[in-house]
Amino acid sequence: MQRTLPGPCPLCASTSGTRTDDAWYCGLCGWRYGDAPDPELPLPRVDVVYYIRFDRRVKIGTSRRPRQRLSSIRHHEVLAFEQGGHALEQQRHREFAALREGGEWFTYTGEVRTHVAELRRAGDPWSLYARWFSTALRG
Template sequence: MVKNTRLPGPCTLCGGDRGRRVHGSWHCAVCGWRYGDVPDPDLPLPRIDVVYYLRFDRRVKIGTSMRPRQRLASIRHDELLAFELGGRAVEQQRHRQFAQLREGGEWFTFSRELEAHVSGLRAAGEPWQLHARWLSEALRA
């Protein structure tokens, strides 16, 4: 079993402070980025499309964004429930899957069925940690 330990400093990609040794070097426990590496500031970050699930009262907005921090800042919500890797096609698939729960636009009643789906996504990790991991994987590719 690999033990996560405090990194010498924050991860330059996600800001995480826990890490583990992999092949002699430190890697962030949150996103997997190798400690000390810095993304090239002259290159744009890779595009990471996510489907987001936002709760506001007993409703959930299912939307998509390639810039989730900006997008979520512009939407009134109580809680970010989950991220799912994918773009417009995945979003439309979820809209069809939960069509019977649609209240209007991209808003759906937060039913047991939708809650179960979100719980399954949450089992993979906290949304922003998943996003950091996906970004790290895309940068390494």
């Protein structure tokens, strides 16, 4: 059962969690509440392929720092993330080549909408990223 954490999760800032016999765990990213990443170790790299919408177009790009990257790109909506780097991004560009409008921008119709809908079934993009990051940090 989800309950309120004693304070926000230090990784994703969620306030919901679950309590086990020995500890609290974030309900969003799974991080054990009270643990802190070792500041002397480098943060893990979690590459994502992102799908952002601007009007009737969607940009399919990749980043290892999606918040920073997406803050520099004009868009209306973050549609989805999938875990992967340049190879997956290039694969998606080939899959949707017929819909390419230029660069990494594609017409947001048909195949792309269906693909984004499938990705959205896995969850909210930022929640997924928080979970992937937490898993990589624990790993």
